[in-house]
Amino acid sequence: MMKKTITIFGQGYVGLPLSLSFAIHGCNVIGVDSDSNLCSNLAQGKTHQTEKYQGLNIQSVLKEQLENGSYRITSDGASAVQQADTIILTVGIPVHDGLPFYDYFDAACQTIAENITKGSLVLIRSTVVPGTTENRCKSLLEKISGFKTGEDIFLAYVPERIAEGKAFEEFETMPTLIGALDKTSQLKAAEIIQINSKAEIIISDSPTAVETSKVLENLQRDANIAIAQEFARFSEAAGLNIFEVIQLANTHKRVNILNPGPGVGGYCIPNAFHYLNARAQELGLRLPLLALARKQNDQLPQWICEKTSDLLRQIGKELSHCKIAVVGLAMKDFSPDDRLSPAVEICMKLIESGATVAAYDCNVSSHYSFKVESYKEAVQDADALLILNRLYEAFDPVQGITRMASHPVIVDTKNTINPQLLPSGSLFWRL
Ligand SMILES: NC(=O)c1ccc[n+]([C@@H]2O[C@H](COP(=O)([O-])OP(=O)(O)OC[C@H]3O[C@@H](n4cnc5c(N)ncnc54)[C@H](O)[C@@H]3O)[C@@H](O)[C@H]2O)c1
Structure with a gap:
């Protein structure tokens, strides 16, 4: 069987381990990143990431996959798209002053649209504002490439659900959601996911429902931590150890309170509220509970x-x-x-x-x-x-x-x- 060629946009915390995971599982992988410094480090086998695959550190995995030719890194996205049958997008959408900033994400979509070849599949794995795959990516891809999704090219939203530090393990074991408007895109996406995953695949006809569920996953952690923080204040006033209180509560089979801490950071949890809020505002909706949790955190x-x-x-x-x-x-x-x-x-x-x-x-x-x-x-x-x-x-x-x-x-x-x-x-x- 011909080896699949997968091009992955974004070689950060998600894109790099995802690329290496597909390389390990027999694909030709081309990693694309706009950061030339990052590309040059990766080409030399250097990364500051601390992921591990079966006891091997990510640096060893990277060197091995570079040496055996299964993984290449480039900043030339155009040529990487032309060579691929599957293109995966892991470029993030930062939040500036509470608003999603699309420039990096759009630039990657544009390069994909300008260079995609007939029959190729695009998987969006970034966390996005609900509606992005249908209203932003599909229109941009079709307008620029002239291809029709579901007929000439294929498109699915497949949220990334790994936790940093457990990436290789969770690519294989975390159930994967696929949202795509047409059956061929759904089947093609599932075929790619099965290359490096043994876990359940759940398919939805609505990419927007899957995008919303991804944001919900992150927001329930934000709200959960806000609850834990409030209990921390209560426990302090009452002379209790909050960590003991949570440990006791979590012995209930249906309770999972997260630990409080000095704040809630990273790319995923703090941005999720702003993704949902951007869409809620378009719908004329307020999100008072989630807004308060975000503010408190x-x-x-x-x-x-x-x-x-x-x-x-x-x-x-x-x-x-x-x-x-x-x-x-x-x-x-x-x-x-x-x-x-x-x-x-x-x-x-x-x-x-x-x-x-x-x-x-x-x-x-x-x-x-x-x-x-x-x-x-x-x-x-x-x-x-x-x-x-x-x-x-x-x-x-x-x-x-x-x-x-x-x-x-x-x-x-x-x-x-x-x-x-x-x-x-x-x-x-x-x-
Ligand atoms: N980090 C996580 O644990 C995690 C987990 C689940 C989902 N996600 C989501 O996955 C996405 C990626 O997150 P990340 O943590 O890997 O981000 P990251 O910042 O580590 O990686 C993104 C990479 O994209 C590159 N980039 C920007 N514009 C580009 C372009 N036009 N072409 C090519 N590369 C470009 C950046 O240089 C960067 O290296 C985000 O949407 C995030 O919310 C992250």
């Missing part, structure tokens, strides 16, 4: 800064004269992804208040003026320590606390510290 970084300032005042210190050690810069535990990260926002806000910040995160590769290379350096003479992420399983923050100034303030948003192990005179606060 958005305010958490500011709240953590105010809490830190209050605690420092309790020991007679002003935030503006203090050194604050921070553990974690990524948007979630164990992650290299610092996009829309509440931890980064907290550092910026502390600096705006006049504090000196020394932040440590061994997983994050981005440069920040306040980032330091070791935990020891971060905590040295610090007045307060903020635990904003878990870095790796064995990381023990208590180790460095003796290096801090006397009577240190410890803010633990992740339930990582046993207060009984802290030096006497420490002021400990847990979410």
Whole structure:
């Protein structure tokens, strides 16, 4: 059987592991990215991602697939589309001032439309505003290419449902939704999905229903975390440990409350409200509950800064004269992804208040003026320590606390510290 040639637009957190997964499963994969620096790093086998496939790190998988020729990387999207029988889009839609910003997504759609060959299949895997596949991609593809979808070319919406850090495993095991208007697109999409997935495939005739369900998946996490945060405030006032309360509630088979933390970040959850809201506004609809959850979660970084300032005042210190050690810069535990990260926002806000910040995160590769290379350096003479992420399983923050100034303030948003192990005179606060 002829090897399938799959071109994947976007070689970021989703696109790169997805490309490698198809390469591992016997396809010729051409990865396309507009970021020439990223392309040149990938061509040399370099990535800062931390995914693993069957115990191998993504760097080894990348090198192997480059060497055996199953994976290529290019910034020439036009030629990559002309060579492919399947084109997958993983370019995201950022949100600027609460509004979806389509330029990157549209540019990729345009290149696909200008170069697509008859018989090819396009799969949209990005998270989008409901209606995008039908109202934006289909019209653009048909208008520019002159082909008719469902007859000359084929189009389906297939949301990506992986969690960063579990990509390879979840491509194989996560049930996949396919939304397409015609049967041939549905069947062709399912054929591609089955290459690297053993899980159930659920097909809908409505791409918009599938797009809405993807946004709903993300928004239920946003609202769930907002609930957890409110219970955290209650638990604190009542002298309870919120993490214990949630653990107890979650023993119920139909309850799954997420953990509170220093905020809700990353590309997926914070953007979802704005995707839904963009469509709701067109429909003349308000989303008061979801808007409130978003607002509450958005305010958490500011709240953590105010809490830190209050605690420092309790020991007679002003935030503006203090050194604050921070553990974690990524948007979630164990992650290299610092996009829309509440931890980064907290550092910026502390600096705006006049504090000196020394932040440590061994997983994050981005440069920040306040980032330091070791935990020891971060905590040295610090007045307060903020635990904003878990870095790796064995990381023990208590180790460095003796290096801090006397009577240190410890803010633990992740339930990582046993207060009984802290030096006497420490002021400990847990979410
Ligand atoms: N990260 C996740 O865990 C995750 C999970 C599920 C769904 N998603 C969704 O998947 C999509 C991609 O997310 P991501 O985290 O991989 O984003 P990302 O920013 O890591 O990757 C997107 C890549 O697209 C590239 N790009 C931009 N314009 C381009 C163009 N015209 N042509 C080619 N490449 C272009 C960027 O340079 C970038 O490398 C988003 O819609 C996101 O919401 C992400």
